Amino acid sequence: MRMMRRLYQLETEVATQPSLVAGAPKVASLRHTFEQQLAALQDDILRMGSYVSQMLVVAMQAVSKQDPRMSFHVIEMDDTADFMDLQIEHTCLRLLALQQPMSRDLRVIGTAFKVITDLERIGDYAVDIAKTARRLASEPYLIPLTDLDRMATATEWMVRECIHAYVEHDLDLVTQVVARDDEVDDCYDRLFTDLLDRMERDRSLIRQGTWILGIARFLERIADHAVNVAERVHYVETGELKQLHQDRPNNDHRP
């Protein structure tokens, strides 16, 4: 609902300040209203980004603290994330249809369109993690969570910083986000082999091990979505569409 309010606020702001539309100062842009709407779109992306980023953090706390209330909270949050996704998509379509954006404006809106899908997916994976956490809450951990924690820290950082990069137009940060995906992948490979070993040695670990493996897989997917967002930031800033992260050939053994 906050989103609706934001949109409504924006429209009233514009409507009640005729100076923004008609009597804009000479040096300012001819498309003042449009620029404001673009800025509001960026705000909305930032808001949605920090929201799903929060979902991920809470979901991982639900895992480490074995607290079902936190899981429940994340599952509840998902509705809002989906709503933001729809609202922003609607805003993008409206801006495309009514403003016929060109150049950077076109790239900003096209990117928003793509980025919300990645963010929405990140929220969905956070929900998957939260649901898995509920299943893990009933018994104490028999497997150390060190690698999973490390993966979570890196992934949470990537999600947070890809949004920062988007808002701050920061290409250095884009490079760092993309580079950190290697760390997540390495962690995942290590955790995968390690858990397989443990489960082979001790069949009583299979249940817990499989759930933890699932969470690791979700984190790995989330990190990939953060890389997608980073690639879009690169596109907005440079006009160049390309895959920044190369899949490494030694990943073949993965499920």
Add this chain to the structure above:
Amino acid sequence: MSPTAQAAGNAATLDGATKQRTKYRVRDLNFYYGKHHALKSIDIDVYEHEITALIGPSGCGKSSFLRTLNRMNEVLADTRCTGSLLLDDEEIYDRRVDVVELRKRVGMVFQKPNPFPKSIYENIAYGPRIHGVRRRTELDEIVERSLRGAALWEEVKDVLKKSAFDLSGGQQQRLCIARALAVEPEVVLMDEPCSALDPISTFRIEELMEELKQRYTIVLVTHNMYQASRVSQRTGFFLMGELVEVGATEDLFERPKDKRTDDYIRGRFG
């Protein structure tokens, strides 16, 4: 032209699987109305069977440039043109060039439909007749072919004797295109051909341009950059007599290289 614009032009010739033949090669073209320096050192290539769109604010020189392409500017007093303008590797400002012949090869369509005060048939037959076509059957053929080429035949085939002024604005403009096609030109220059037309007629002319480019080379001046982005393969941006940037249309509208182009197409001129 700035080095970036040059680079953009070069990139456009290199990429793309269908490398086009150059129809016009313009180098260091300057044009003056009296003391006014209206076109400043223009470099551009126009490719065969493509639509090249020229955009820019009023008075930027895009129409002046269009008129240099068939020496239409010469009809104005006190104008001067320097530099090189090659059509199929031939210098069109050479003294030996026959201007009438040149304008037969390079037809033109104007902003406001300007049919002759004659019948539909006579509007089309007029050009071929002064170029020496006399036989009635041959003229009939030319009239039908030209009207079909301009997607007007089905609408007027039964009323060819009627005055051209009885047609709607959109039909009159297509008649003028048909008239330009009647002398079998190689290039069609269009100066804001849709600015006096309603959206439906505009879409019809845009569709027509798409068909025409299979057989002709089209250079289109337009105020409407959305039209440029819809129909053209290459776009050039003019500003104050300068060709700021030219390149593949999608590149120019999605990732322009020059800040001035960017400001213009995003509506950010203050």
